[in-house]
Structures are given as structure tokens and as C-alpha cells.
Amino acid sequence: MAGLSVVTLLLGATREFLIALELRASGAADLFFRGLVAVSAARVVGLSLYRSRWIPAPREVLGTELLRQERWVSLAMAGAGIAALLAIVGPRAWTDPTVWVFAVSVTLAVHGSAMRALAERAGRERRGFALEWGIPLGTIAGATLLPGGALGPALGLMVGLAVGVAGVWPAARCPGGHDTKDMPLGTRGRTAALLLDALVYANLGLLDAALSHLFPVGGFARLNYAYLFVNAAIMVPSAAATVVALRASAGDPARAHAGLRRWAVLGGLAGAGAVATVGLLFAWSPAAAAVDGAIGWNVSEQTGVLILWSAPFAGLRLANTIGRQPQVAADPRALVSWDLAGIAGRALILGFGAATIGLIASPIGLAFAELVQLGAWWRAPRRSKA
Numbered sequence: 359m360a361g362l363s364v365v366t367l368l369l370g371a372t373r374e375f376l377i378a379l380e381l382r383a384s385g386a387a388d389l390f391f392r393g394l395v396a397v398s399a400a401r402v403v404g405l406s407l408y409r410s411r412w413i414p415a416p417r418e419v420l421g422t423e424l425l426r427q428e429r430w431v432s433l434a435m436a437g438a439g440i441a442a443l444l445a446i447v448g449p450r451a452w453t454d455p456t457v458w459v460f461a462v463s464v465t466l467a468v469h470g471s472a473m474r475a476l477a478e479r480a481g482r483e484r485r486g487f488a489l490e491w492g493i494p495l496g497t498i499a500g501a502t503l504l505p506g507g508a509l510g511p512a513l514g515l516m517v518g519l520a521v522g523v524a525g526v527w528p529a530a531r532c533p534g535g536h537d538t539k540d541m542p543l544g545t546r547g548r549t550a551a552l553l554l555d556a557l558v559y560a561n562l563g564l565l566d567a568a569l570s571h572l573f574p575v576g577g578f579a580r581l582n583y584a585y586l587f588v589n590a591a592i593m594v595p596s597a598a599a600t601v602v603a604l605r606a607s608a609g610d611p612a613r614a615h616a617g618l619r620r621w622a623v624l625g626g627l628a629g630a631g632a633v634a635t636v637g638l639l640f641a642w643s644p645a646a647a648a649v650d651g652a653i654g655w656n657v658s659e660q661t662g663v664l665i666l667w668s669a670p671f672a673g674l675r676l677a678n679t680i681g682r683q684p685q686v687a688a689d690p691r692a693l694v695s696w697d698l699a700g701i702a703g704r705a706l707i708l709g710f711g712a713a714t715i716g717l718i719a720s721p722i723g724l725a726f727a728e729l730v731q732l733g734a735w736w737r738a739p740r741r742s743k744a
Contacts, residue, residue: 630673
């Protein structure tokens, strides 16, 4: 699975490279990344919902029956996702056909998350990478065949999503689930808390996209180019840390807490160091010249600054990825207040900082939200009372 994740990362990097090559830091690039954020949010929230509702379902309930039962929920999520997309891009962009291509992609993303959850329920997790790879591969094909604007990559993304959904569908029809006697006991409000956590904490780009109109034209694209390198530095360690932390906290979260806290500190230092190293590499003139030469315009100078400012966020993010898992296992409802406090502070920093300090308001806001999140797990996890 780690190897498949690396391939996903490389495909995403290739996609970002082509967007930077074709659209540079332009309004068209901003529009593409705003649409991409809306599609990603629909996928993350949908997958969180369907995983929490379907994976514990009894084995005798067929996947097709689960799909039928949740059809109205899926339609509501697609409608909410399209409304969010339209709000993010703003009324001036509603006449652009690219926006409506992304609206179709949001609907496909919700349906695809349902297919992936059913595939995981059936023990076919690897089939889910048909979706993970379909999106960047389709975008790459669209940007290559229809260059010069956001419509080509958006069409490619939509086709890639459709192909990915078709690829996952056979696995989604396979039987799976728990024996009834082994079904895990639920907690009141657990599903809602997990969904809210996925929406507020996991979807980092959603708030930036919503407030991206405060930045100069092309600013949101520049942020995405910088965050590509930040995510590359911490993606694989974050995925591994999540799995290890979840397994360690599955038996007794309180017992695992002290050990995980030590690992969280070490992981945070390592994550911040890795991102800082990447940022300093951009300050090295031969590396910067190579990047600028490959892309064809001066992208390295501001990107390197943004990456360096992102080092505190990266370290805190990796620390939280490790440290908060016992609380996720014990009672995710305790995370909600910290999630909301973090995003509120981040919104204020973005809102006021965009006009005064520019793009670096984004990594500063991210670091603040992660700093707040430390309060959710630094002490021993709170036990559920229901």
C-alpha cells in the first residue's frame, strides 16, 4: 500500500507540473485549483461517511442494498458539494463551462467515495486506487490534449473520475462486512463527529479556496504549487504514522497515549526538518534555476519562501497525525471543539493577513490551527460516556 501511495504522489506531482507549465500563476489556474478542492472535499467527506456507516454493517447486507438505502444521502451530499463549489468560485465564474464540468465531477466524487467504501468493506482496498490514479491521469491527459486553459484539465479530471468509478464498481459488488455477533458497538454522535472532523480538519484546502479571492490573481495557484512540495515531504510518513497510531490505540488508548506522545514529538521535528530542507533547496540557485527552466517561468523564489513558512505547520501536522489517534479511537466528539476553534482562528488570520502579509498568511493560519489541535490530545484521551 505504501508503494501505491508513492505512485499516487508522483502522479499528483506530474499533474501540478503540467498545470504550472500551462496555466502558470493565472486566474485560470486559480479556477482549476478551486474546483479541485471542491472535488477533493466531496471525496473525503463522502468516504468518511460511508466508511463509518457501511464497514461495520452485517455481512448479510449486500453492497447494492446499502447503495439503495443511502441514495438520498448521496444526492444531498452531491447537492451540497455543488453549492459549495459555486460559492467557492464566485458568481462571476458561473458562466464558465469549466465550473459545470467540476459540478459533474463533484457528483462523481460522491458516488466514487461510496464505491471505494464498499470495496474496502469487501477487503479490496487496492481497487480504491483506480479512483486515486484516475483523477491525476485524467487531468494530465486533459491538460495535454486541450492545453491553454482550465477546461481541458477539468474535463480530463471528470473522465478520470468516471473511469475510476467504473474500475471500482466490480469490487464494490463483492460481499463483505462483519458477522452480526462481531459488529462493533456505536457511540451516539460518533459518525457526526467523524464527519465534522473530516470536513474541518482533514480538508485543509477548503478554507483557503473559499477565501482565495482575497489574494492577488494567481495567488491561490502559487499556494498549491508550494503545498505540493510540503505534502510530498510529509505524505508517506503521515500515512504510515496514521496506521501505526490507530493500531497502537485500538486496544487501550490511554495506555498507548504516553508512547504515542513521544513519537509525535519526534515525528513533528522530523516533518518540520524535512519541509525546511526542501525550502532551503529552493533557495539554492542551481536547484531554483533547474525548476524555473523546466517550468518556463520564475516559480521558485516565492515557492521557496512559502515552503519555509510551512515548516512549522508540517511539523505540527505530523505530530497531530500521530498524537490525536487515541482520541479518535476513544471518543472523536472531543475533537469537535478544537477543530472549530482552529478553523475560526485560521479564518481570522487569512481574512486579515491576506491584505497585510500576503500569501504567507495561509501557512501561518495552518500552523495556528495545528497548534490549537495539540490541546485535543496532549492529555490522556477522554473516555466516551455513552
